[in-house]
Amino acid sequence: MVLLRLFSFLLGHVSLVVRGEFLEKFVNLAASRGIYLWDITRLENDKVRVKVRISDVRPLRHIARATQSSFKVRERRGMPFMINRLKKRKLLAIGGIAFLITLYFLSSFVWFIGVTGNDKLSDEQIKKIAAQAGLRPGVAKWELEPKEIEKIIREQLPSVAWAGVYIKGTHVIIEIAERKLVQEEPHKGPAHLVAGKAGLIKEVLVLNGQAKVKEGETVLPGSILISGEILQEVKPEASNQPLPEGQEPSAPQYVSHFVQAKGIVRARVWYEGYGECRLAETVEKRTGQEKISFCIKFRGKEIIISGPKESPYQHYEVKKIVKSLPQWRNIGIPVEVTTVHYLEKVVSRLNHGLTGAKQIAEQKAMAEISAKLPKDAKIVERRLEVVDTGQHEDLVRVKAFVETIEDIGVIKPLKTHEEARD
Template identity: 45%
Template sequence: MPVFNFVSYLIGYVIILVEGDSPEKFINLALGNGVVLWDITSIGKDRLLVKVRLSAVRTLRQVARKTHCRFWIQKRMGIPFLYLRIKRRKSMALGIVIFVLGLYFLSSFVWFIEVTGNRHYSSAEVLGVAAEAGLKQGVLKKQLKPKIIEKVIQECLPDISWVGVTVKGTKVVVETVEKTQVKKEKNENHAHVIAKKTGIVKEILVINGQAVVREEDTVVPGQILISGTPEQGQSAGEAKKPLYVHAKGIVSARVWYNGYGEAYLKEKGQRYTGRTATRLILKIGFKELRINPSGIPFTKYKKEVTRKILPSWRSFKPPVELIKQKYYELENYESVLSREEARQKARQKAWAKVKKQIPEQAGIIRQETEEIAGKQEELVRIRILVETKEDIGLEKTF
């Protein structure tokens, strides 16, 4: 069937409306005369919509006379009709030709260069070296010599161990792999374990360092929980001096989170129906040519516009632009909820806000839900309070 539809589009076909006392006889006689009909649809009493190839229309006129039926062409589809439309609008045809030739011409140049894998060197540094080897925006693709570019980049940037230059259409991707360097950790990696949030300490497990808080202590963000500077004395009577270490451990604490949600018993607004429509416009200079039908089938809609412009070459900017206008249909809605339904909706909103705050590794100990009384009876307010037990320690170097 796809092949049949494709061939029909190439040679042209029409959608006709058949009317008469006996449209079935029209169909049977047409088929008997070797006319190919498809997508036959009844749209009312003694009325049919039928698709037929353009070459068979003359035969159908004879069939209509014999069966006392009439038919009208509702829509013309296919390459022949598209050609006639373009022929009538020569400026649009010229614009399309210019557009295609412009694309072909500009596709032979490099317009975009992307650098990947670089960490130590900036993209600007890599692109600067690549430009010296002949890789830059606006250069002809056939003038590029990827192997030479790769060699120059490796010679000028010694921390890069491998380079790959790949041409993908009008884009060139420079892939780099840098040598692995072992970074010296700050101050021999001395660190404290500090609190990353407010809570009440429940358990402390010290792996390295010295605990400076106890169970049931209330701590705040940034407060030291396990110190990386435990004091040691050299001998009896001598003053204690700090011994710097990388503190490690687990500090479990009770932490509280809350979320708020609300819902109206009556809601009004607009929402998407799921239906869309698209308009395509070819702009040449100051003239706009519509490629498809211009009507907007919606009374309420949201409009989204995207533009595709040919990249400029040196000081020349091609005066060709493709504009796509997409329309999303909107409809008004009004919903009425029971008080219990509104509570459930507000509770879901509140829980969604709480859930975003709670870490995955945290364990929920207790959860409380509270309905907040207010002046507006048509508005339901819900607050959720959640208590968790979690590790609040965070290693911080010094």
């Protein structure tokens, strides 16, 4: 059936409306003479619509006379009719053929290059190396050697463990896998334990090193909490001879011993956050509905291929994606393809009231503080204050204050005297 319809399209077929009292006889007689009729549809008691090949229209006239019927051509379909129409519009036919040839010619080149799989390396870095290997916009696809491009990318970028180059139409996708770098080991040499933030010392537990602060002291960021330099007194050798009259004992001497300071220093730390919310506000939210429009821009003229010319929604958001063909052999191609997404929005008015606005402002203030808190921080006090500006406004302002107890120690490497001299 499919082959017969395809054959009918190539040779051409027409749609006929047959009128008469003996329509069944008309159809049967046509079938007995080898005339193929299809899509037979009864329109009225004395009228049917049928489709038949062009070559069978003339024999049907004799059958119509024999069955006292008549028919009229309502529709013409198929290749012969298309060719006849194109003969009348030669410029259109020439333009269509030229367009197809140009499209085929342009599809033989690479116009777009994409990169996937990269994390630390930028797309520009990878594209720059690929360009050195001959992969750049405007290059002919038959000139590309994917294996050679992959090899050059691996050689030029040591952090790339694997690379793959895939040609998909006018696009080339460069897929890479980066090497996983070994994380740096924690510092093992001499170091101080310093304050990572300001606070009031609550507890000091020294595991290694010498404490420099005690409970109740206030420290600033960078203050040494536990020193990695331990001073040991060097005692002079004992002598039984008394000191000469008027001579005082010599000042004690110390020797530095360097270690990596270790310990736990907990302190009281304060945080402050701010949040605000209006008593009533307009909120926009996407509905999930969208319309997409495709447009081609050539020499300043825009032609909409499909989709609406303007947004069909009252409230909407517009996202445009413009792609232009890159230069080919220093020849600019003034063609741009624009995809416009019209995203529907619903606009609503929310009246929070004084209580609701205050709750939202408090949540915002606490969220700002939560973003700063370390995981091991213990909250001991939380306080919220409404900010009164002394002016009448439909806005609630809230400040949040949080006190925590947390370990504020941070390792800071130090240089010994020998290293400093070197």
